[in-house]
Amino acid sequence: MKIKLGLLYGGKSAEHEVSLLTARAVSQAINFDKYEVYPIYITKTGEWRKGSALAGPAESTKTLQFGLETSKPNSIASFLPVENDDASKLDVIFPLLHGPNGEDGTVQGLLEVLNLPYVGNGVLASAAGMDKVVMKQLFAQAGLTQVPYVHFIRKNWKSNQEALLQQMEESLQWPLFVKPANLGSSVGITKAANREELIKAVELAFKYDRKIIVEQGIVARELEMSVLGNDNPKCSVVGEVLPTKDFYDYEAKYEDGTTNYAIPAVVSAELLKKMEDAAVRAFKVLDCSGLVRADFFVTDEEEVIINEVNTMPGFTPISMYPKLWIESGLSYSDLIEELITLALERYEEKQ
Numbered sequence: 574m575k576i577k578l579g580l581l582y583g584g585k586s587a588e589h590e591v592s593l594l595t596a597r598a599v600s601q602a603i604n605f606d607k608y609e610v611y612p613i614y615i616t617k618t619g620e621w622r623k624g625s626a627l628a629g630p631a632e633s634t635k636t637l638q639f640g641l642e643t644s645k646p647n648s649i650a651s652f653l654p655v656e657n658d659d660a661s662k663l664d665v666i667f668p669l670l671h672g673p674n675g676e677d678g679t680v681q682g683l684l685e686v687l688n689l690p691y692v693g694n695g696v697l698a699s700a701a702g703m704d705k706v707v708m709k710q711l712f713a714q715a716g717l718t719q720v721p722y723v724h725f726i727r728k729n730w731k732s733n734q735e736a737l738l739q740q741m742e743e744s745l746q747w748p749l750f751v752k753p754a755n756l757g758s759s760v761g762i763t764k765a766a767n768r769e770e771l772i773k774a775v776e777l778a779f780k781y782d783r784k785i786i787v788e789q790g791i792v793a794r795e796l797e798m799s800v801l802g803n804d805n806p807k808c809s810v811v812g813e814v815l816p817t818k819d820f821y822d823y824e825a826k827y828e829d830g831t832t833n834y835a836i837p838a839v840v841s842a843e844l845l846k847k848m849e850d851a852a853v854r855a856f857k858v859l860d861c862s863g864l865v866r867a868d869f870f871v872t873d874e875e876e877v878i879i880n881e882v883n884t885m886p887g888f889t890p891i892s893m894y895p896k897l898w899i900e901s902g903l904s905y906s907d908l909i910e911e912l913i914t915l916a917l918e919r920y921e922e923k924q
Protein backbone atom coordinates (compact mmCIF):
# COMPACT_ATOMS: atom_id res chain seq x y z
CA MET A 574 0.00 0.00 0.00
CA LYS A 575 1.24 3.41 -0.90
CA ILE A 576 1.48 6.08 1.78
CA LYS A 577 -1.09 8.81 1.22
CA LEU A 578 0.73 12.09 1.55
CA GLY A 579 -1.14 15.41 1.71
CA LEU A 580 0.82 18.41 0.51
CA LEU A 581 -0.58 21.50 2.20
CA TYR A 582 0.45 24.70 0.45
CA GLY A 583 -0.52 28.19 -0.68
CA GLY A 584 -2.02 30.13 2.18
CA LYS A 585 -3.01 33.69 2.97
CA SER A 586 0.47 34.87 3.83
CA ALA A 587 2.86 36.97 1.76
CA GLU A 588 4.75 33.76 1.07
CA HIS A 589 1.94 32.18 -1.03
CA GLU A 590 4.05 32.07 -4.21
CA VAL A 591 7.10 30.71 -2.41
CA SER A 592 4.86 27.99 -1.00
CA LEU A 593 3.69 27.05 -4.51
CA LEU A 594 7.28 26.76 -5.69
CA THR A 595 8.08 24.57 -2.72
CA ALA A 596 5.05 22.35 -3.38
CA ARG A 597 6.11 21.87 -6.99
CA ALA A 598 9.69 21.04 -6.00
CA VAL A 599 8.53 18.58 -3.33
CA SER A 600 6.09 16.86 -5.71
CA GLN A 601 8.92 16.48 -8.22
CA ALA A 602 11.27 14.96 -5.67
CA ILE A 603 8.78 12.48 -4.18
CA ASN A 604 8.96 8.83 -5.02
CA PHE A 605 5.57 8.15 -6.64
CA ASP A 606 6.12 4.39 -6.31
CA LYS A 607 5.96 4.78 -2.58
CA TYR A 608 3.63 7.75 -2.09
CA GLU A 609 0.26 8.81 -3.42
CA VAL A 610 0.35 12.59 -3.36
CA TYR A 611 -2.79 14.60 -2.57
CA PRO A 612 -2.70 18.36 -3.06
CA ILE A 613 -4.42 20.53 -0.46
CA TYR A 614 -4.39 24.12 -1.56
CA ILE A 615 -5.22 27.16 0.56
CA THR A 616 -6.16 30.05 -1.72
CA LYS A 617 -4.97 33.61 -1.16
CA THR A 618 -8.32 34.37 0.40
CA GLY A 619 -7.94 31.47 2.80
CA GLU A 620 -10.29 28.88 1.25
CA TRP A 621 -9.29 25.22 1.44
CA ARG A 622 -9.39 23.13 -1.75
CA LYS A 623 -8.67 19.46 -1.97
CA GLY A 624 -7.66 17.77 -5.21
CA SER A 625 -7.57 14.14 -6.29
CA ALA A 626 -4.23 12.37 -6.22
CA LEU A 627 -1.54 13.82 -8.50
CA ALA A 628 -0.86 11.39 -11.34
CA GLY A 629 2.82 12.30 -11.26
CA PRO A 630 5.14 15.17 -10.45
CA ALA A 631 3.53 18.59 -10.88
CA GLU A 632 4.97 20.24 -13.98
CA SER A 633 4.23 23.78 -12.91
CA THR A 634 2.80 25.75 -10.06
CA LYS A 635 -0.29 26.25 -12.24
CA THR A 636 -1.05 22.52 -12.06
CA LEU A 637 -1.05 22.90 -8.33
CA GLN A 638 -3.10 26.05 -8.35
CA PHE A 639 -5.66 26.64 -11.07
CA GLY A 640 -7.26 23.22 -11.12
CA LEU A 641 -7.98 23.61 -7.46
CA GLU A 642 -8.70 27.32 -7.35
CA THR A 643 -11.87 26.85 -9.35
CA SER A 644 -13.01 23.71 -7.50
CA LYS A 645 -15.47 23.78 -4.64
CA PRO A 646 -14.14 24.86 -1.26
CA ASN A 647 -13.90 22.00 1.23
CA SER A 648 -14.98 22.13 4.82
CA ILE A 649 -12.23 21.41 7.30
CA ALA A 650 -14.16 18.31 8.39
CA SER A 651 -13.68 16.80 4.94
CA PHE A 652 -10.03 16.38 5.86
CA LEU A 653 -10.90 14.05 8.72
CA PRO A 654 -9.75 10.50 8.17
CA VAL A 655 -13.24 9.03 7.89
CA GLU A 656 -14.00 5.42 7.02
CA ASN A 657 -16.28 5.91 4.04
CA ASP A 658 -14.23 8.39 2.07
CA ASP A 659 -11.00 6.80 1.00
CA ALA A 660 -9.40 9.83 -0.56
CA SER A 661 -9.66 11.65 2.76
CA LYS A 662 -7.76 9.00 4.64
CA LEU A 663 -4.44 10.69 4.38
CA ASP A 664 -1.58 9.06 6.26
CA VAL A 665 0.55 12.15 6.73
CA ILE A 666 0.49 15.85 5.87
CA PHE A 667 3.45 17.93 4.78
CA PRO A 668 2.62 21.58 5.57
CA LEU A 669 4.60 23.76 3.17
CA LEU A 670 3.50 27.05 4.65
CA HIS A 671 5.49 29.91 6.13
CA GLY A 672 4.72 32.76 8.52
CA PRO A 673 1.47 33.47 10.38
CA ASN A 674 -1.18 30.72 10.03
CA GLY A 675 1.40 28.29 8.69
CA GLU A 676 4.47 28.30 10.81
CA ASP A 677 3.05 29.61 14.08
CA GLY A 678 1.24 26.57 15.45
CA THR A 679 -2.26 27.36 14.20
CA VAL A 680 -2.24 24.91 11.27
CA GLN A 681 -0.34 22.45 13.44
CA GLY A 682 -3.14 22.69 16.04
CA LEU A 683 -5.74 22.02 13.37
CA LEU A 684 -3.86 18.91 12.22
CA GLU A 685 -3.61 17.72 15.84
CA VAL A 686 -7.36 18.08 16.24
CA LEU A 687 -7.89 16.18 12.99
CA ASN A 688 -5.60 13.47 14.39
CA LEU A 689 -3.36 13.57 11.33
CA PRO A 690 0.39 13.04 11.50
CA TYR A 691 2.28 15.97 9.98
CA VAL A 692 5.83 16.92 9.08
CA GLY A 693 7.75 19.35 11.23
CA ASN A 694 7.27 21.14 14.47
CA GLY A 695 4.28 20.76 16.76
CA VAL A 696 2.04 23.44 18.22
CA LEU A 697 4.29 24.54 21.07
CA ALA A 698 7.56 24.78 19.15
CA SER A 699 5.90 26.50 16.21
CA ALA A 700 4.17 29.08 18.40
CA ALA A 701 7.19 29.71 20.61
CA GLY A 702 9.47 29.96 17.58
CA MET A 703 7.23 32.56 15.94
CA ASP A 704 7.32 34.90 18.95
CA LYS A 705 10.80 36.40 19.20
CA VAL A 706 10.30 37.45 22.82
CA VAL A 707 9.10 34.05 24.06
CA MET A 708 11.82 32.38 21.99
CA LYS A 709 14.51 34.54 23.59
CA GLN A 710 13.19 33.90 27.08
CA LEU A 711 13.40 30.16 26.47
CA PHE A 712 16.87 30.50 24.93
CA ALA A 713 18.00 32.33 28.07
CA GLN A 714 16.70 29.40 30.13
CA ALA A 715 18.87 27.10 28.04
CA GLY A 716 21.92 29.21 28.78
CA LEU A 717 22.33 30.43 25.19
CA THR A 718 24.14 33.72 24.55
CA GLN A 719 22.02 36.45 22.95
CA VAL A 720 22.21 40.16 22.17
CA PRO A 721 20.78 42.49 24.85
CA TYR A 722 17.17 43.49 24.14
CA VAL A 723 14.09 45.26 25.42
CA HIS A 724 10.49 44.43 24.59
CA PHE A 725 7.16 46.16 25.11
CA ILE A 726 3.57 46.28 23.91
CA ARG A 727 1.80 49.07 22.02
CA LYS A 728 -0.22 50.20 25.02
CA ASN A 729 2.90 50.81 27.10
CA TRP A 730 4.58 52.67 24.26
CA LYS A 731 1.58 54.97 23.98
CA SER A 732 1.48 55.76 27.68
CA ASN A 733 5.18 55.60 28.54
CA GLN A 734 7.15 56.53 25.44
CA GLU A 735 9.76 58.73 27.13
CA ALA A 736 10.52 56.20 29.87
CA LEU A 737 10.87 53.40 27.32
CA LEU A 738 13.17 55.50 25.13
CA GLN A 739 15.34 56.25 28.12
CA GLN A 740 15.42 52.61 29.14
CA MET A 741 16.55 51.61 25.65
CA GLU A 742 19.16 54.37 25.46
CA GLU A 743 20.59 53.36 28.83
CA SER A 744 20.56 49.59 28.44
CA LEU A 745 21.39 49.17 24.74
CA GLN A 746 24.11 50.50 22.45
CA TRP A 747 23.38 52.01 19.02
CA PRO A 748 22.51 50.97 16.40
CA LEU A 749 19.34 49.18 17.44
CA PHE A 750 17.23 46.65 15.52
CA VAL A 751 13.50 47.10 15.94
CA LYS A 752 11.31 44.09 15.10
CA PRO A 753 7.67 43.03 15.33
CA ALA A 754 7.66 40.08 17.76
CA ASN A 755 5.69 37.70 15.52
CA LEU A 756 6.93 37.77 11.96
CA GLY A 757 9.67 36.60 9.65
CA SER A 758 11.31 37.40 6.31
CA SER A 759 12.62 40.64 7.89
CA VAL A 760 9.18 42.25 7.41
CA GLY A 761 8.77 45.35 9.61
CA ILE A 762 12.40 45.29 10.79
CA THR A 763 14.42 48.54 10.83
CA LYS A 764 17.92 49.44 11.94
CA ALA A 765 17.90 52.69 13.91
CA ALA A 766 20.97 54.84 14.59
CA ASN A 767 19.42 57.53 16.79
CA ARG A 768 16.33 58.49 18.79
CA GLU A 769 14.47 59.96 15.84
CA GLU A 770 14.97 56.83 13.72
CA LEU A 771 14.12 54.66 16.70
CA ILE A 772 10.72 56.32 17.17
CA LYS A 773 9.92 55.84 13.46
CA ALA A 774 11.10 52.24 13.56
CA VAL A 775 8.94 51.49 16.61
CA GLU A 776 5.88 53.03 14.97
CA LEU A 777 6.49 50.92 11.85
CA ALA A 778 6.95 47.68 13.80
CA PHE A 779 3.69 48.34 15.68
CA LYS A 780 1.86 48.29 12.32
CA TYR A 781 2.59 44.55 12.23
CA ASP A 782 2.23 43.48 15.83
CA ARG A 783 1.08 44.65 19.25
CA LYS A 784 4.37 43.49 20.71
CA ILE A 785 7.83 44.48 19.55
CA ILE A 786 11.40 43.74 20.42
CA VAL A 787 14.33 46.16 20.24
CA GLU A 788 17.80 44.63 20.12
CA GLN A 789 21.29 45.94 20.35
CA GLY A 790 22.87 45.77 16.91
CA ILE A 791 25.89 43.59 16.51
CA VAL A 792 28.66 43.45 13.91
CA ALA A 793 29.17 39.76 13.27
CA ARG A 794 29.09 36.97 10.72
CA GLU A 795 25.64 35.49 10.10
CA LEU A 796 25.98 31.72 10.18
CA GLU A 797 23.15 29.21 9.84
CA MET A 798 22.79 25.52 10.53
CA SER A 799 20.09 23.02 9.60
CA VAL A 800 18.87 20.68 12.32
CA LEU A 801 16.96 17.46 11.56
CA GLY A 802 15.47 14.85 13.88
CA ASN A 803 13.14 14.34 16.82
CA ASP A 804 14.71 13.25 20.09
CA ASN A 805 18.25 12.99 18.72
CA PRO A 806 18.60 15.86 16.26
CA LYS A 807 21.52 15.99 13.84
CA CYS A 808 23.23 19.14 12.54
CA SER A 809 24.25 19.95 8.98
CA VAL A 810 27.33 21.78 7.80
CA VAL A 811 27.28 25.56 8.34
CA GLY A 812 26.12 28.15 5.81
CA GLU A 813 26.92 31.83 5.75
CA VAL A 814 24.75 34.73 4.67
CA LEU A 815 26.80 37.54 3.19
CA PRO A 816 24.56 40.58 2.68
CA THR A 817 26.31 43.25 0.65
CA LYS A 818 24.01 45.95 1.99
CA ASP A 819 23.24 47.22 5.46
CA PHE A 820 21.50 44.07 6.70
CA TYR A 821 19.63 41.01 5.47
CA ASP A 822 16.31 42.76 4.88
CA TYR A 823 13.26 41.64 2.88
CA GLU A 824 14.60 42.84 -0.48
CA ALA A 825 17.99 41.24 0.15
CA LYS A 826 16.24 37.96 0.97
CA TYR A 827 13.87 37.77 -1.99
CA GLU A 828 14.24 40.56 -4.48
CA ASP A 829 17.41 42.42 -5.22
CA GLY A 830 19.91 39.57 -5.47
CA THR A 831 22.50 41.51 -3.48
CA THR A 832 23.09 38.70 -1.01
CA ASN A 833 25.87 36.17 -1.37
CA TYR A 834 25.91 32.82 0.37
CA ALA A 835 28.76 30.53 1.32
CA ILE A 836 27.70 26.89 1.50
CA PRO A 837 29.53 25.49 3.29
CA ALA A 838 30.96 28.37 5.28
CA VAL A 839 34.54 28.36 6.46
CA VAL A 840 34.47 27.61 10.19
CA SER A 841 37.01 26.14 12.58
CA ALA A 842 36.35 22.73 14.15
CA GLU A 843 36.00 24.43 17.51
CA LEU A 844 33.41 26.93 16.24
CA LEU A 845 31.49 24.14 14.52
CA LYS A 846 31.26 22.27 17.80
CA LYS A 847 30.03 25.34 19.68
CA MET A 848 27.39 25.96 17.04
CA GLU A 849 26.22 22.36 17.06
CA ASP A 850 25.89 22.46 20.80
CA ALA A 851 23.90 25.72 20.70
CA ALA A 852 21.68 24.55 17.81
CA VAL A 853 20.75 21.34 19.61
CA ARG A 854 20.11 23.19 22.86
CA ALA A 855 17.84 25.65 21.03
CA PHE A 856 16.04 22.74 19.33
CA LYS A 857 15.47 20.99 22.64
CA VAL A 858 14.42 23.96 24.75
CA LEU A 859 11.64 24.79 22.25
CA ASP A 860 10.72 21.08 22.12
CA CYS A 861 11.18 21.04 18.35
CA SER A 862 10.56 18.09 16.09
CA GLY A 863 11.44 17.38 12.49
CA LEU A 864 13.35 20.41 11.39
CA VAL A 865 14.65 23.81 12.39
CA ARG A 866 17.12 26.23 10.89
CA ALA A 867 19.20 27.81 13.65
CA ASP A 868 20.57 31.27 12.84
CA PHE A 869 23.58 32.72 14.66
CA PHE A 870 25.73 35.80 14.90
CA VAL A 871 29.39 34.92 15.34
CA THR A 872 31.84 37.62 16.44
CA ASP A 873 35.52 37.93 15.48
CA GLU A 874 36.33 36.31 18.84
CA GLU A 875 34.15 33.37 17.74
CA GLU A 876 31.50 34.06 20.34
CA VAL A 877 28.35 32.21 19.26
CA ILE A 878 25.23 34.33 19.73
CA ILE A 879 21.90 32.82 18.76
CA ASN A 880 19.64 35.11 16.73
CA GLU A 881 16.63 32.88 16.12
CA VAL A 882 15.36 29.55 14.92
CA ASN A 883 12.93 29.20 12.03
CA THR A 884 10.54 26.30 12.49
CA MET A 885 9.51 26.13 8.81
CA PRO A 886 12.51 27.52 6.97
CA GLY A 887 12.52 28.13 3.22
CA PHE A 888 12.29 24.71 1.60
CA THR A 889 12.78 25.08 -2.15
CA PRO A 890 15.80 23.12 -3.41
CA ILE A 891 17.80 26.36 -3.54
CA SER A 892 16.88 27.43 0.00
CA MET A 893 19.49 27.36 2.76
CA TYR A 894 17.88 24.55 4.78
CA PRO A 895 17.89 21.85 2.05
CA LYS A 896 21.13 23.13 0.55
CA LEU A 897 22.98 22.63 3.83
CA TRP A 898 21.73 19.04 3.90
CA ILE A 899 22.67 18.44 0.27
CA GLU A 900 26.16 19.73 1.14
CA SER A 901 26.13 17.35 4.13
CA GLY A 902 25.39 14.40 1.83
CA LEU A 903 21.61 14.13 2.10
CA SER A 904 19.75 14.71 -1.19
CA TYR A 905 16.53 16.76 -1.40
CA SER A 906 14.50 13.56 -1.98
CA ASP A 907 16.12 11.77 0.93
CA LEU A 908 15.56 14.80 3.15
CA ILE A 909 11.82 14.77 2.34
CA GLU A 910 11.70 11.03 2.99
CA GLU A 911 13.47 11.48 6.34
CA LEU A 912 11.06 14.26 7.38
CA ILE A 913 8.04 12.09 6.59
CA THR A 914 9.53 9.18 8.55
CA LEU A 915 10.16 11.51 11.50
CA ALA A 916 6.56 12.77 11.31
CA LEU A 917 5.17 9.22 11.46
CA GLU A 918 7.55 8.27 14.29
CA ARG A 919 6.52 11.27 16.32
CA TYR A 920 2.84 10.49 15.83
CA GLU A 921 3.38 6.87 16.93
CA GLU A 922 5.28 8.00 20.02
CA LYS A 923 2.38 10.18 21.12
CA GLN A 924 -0.22 7.42 20.91
Ligand code: ADP
Nearest residue numbers: 720750756757758759760788789790791820821
Ligand atom coordinates in the same frame (compact mmCIF):
# COMPACT_ATOMS: atom_id res chain seq x y z
P1 ADP B 1 13.46 37.42 10.66
O1 ADP B 1 12.78 36.42 11.55
O2 ADP B 1 12.48 38.33 10.00
O3 ADP B 1 14.44 36.79 9.72
P2 ADP B 1 15.79 38.37 12.14
O4 ADP B 1 15.77 38.58 13.61
O5 ADP B 1 16.53 37.19 11.65
O6 ADP B 1 14.29 38.40 11.63
O7 ADP B 1 16.43 39.67 11.48
C1 ADP B 1 16.58 39.80 10.09
C2 ADP B 1 17.98 40.27 9.74
O8 ADP B 1 18.26 41.53 10.37
C3 ADP B 1 19.10 39.36 10.23
O9 ADP B 1 19.31 38.31 9.32
C4 ADP B 1 20.27 40.33 10.31
O10 ADP B 1 20.81 40.61 9.02
C5 ADP B 1 19.61 41.60 10.80
N1 ADP B 1 19.63 41.67 12.29
C6 ADP B 1 18.63 41.32 13.10
N2 ADP B 1 18.93 41.53 14.39
C7 ADP B 1 20.16 42.03 14.41
C8 ADP B 1 21.04 42.46 15.46
N3 ADP B 1 20.68 42.43 16.74
N4 ADP B 1 22.29 42.91 15.09
C9 ADP B 1 22.66 42.93 13.78
N5 ADP B 1 21.87 42.55 12.76
C10 ADP B 1 20.64 42.11 13.06
Ligand code: MG
Nearest residue numbers: 757758881883
Ligand atom coordinates in the same frame (compact mmCIF):
# COMPACT_ATOMS: atom_id res chain seq x y z
MG1 MG C 1 12.77 34.33 11.38
Ligand code: MG
Nearest residue numbers: 758759868881
Ligand atom coordinates in the same frame (compact mmCIF):
# COMPACT_ATOMS: atom_id res chain seq x y z
MG1 MG D 1 16.07 35.65 10.31
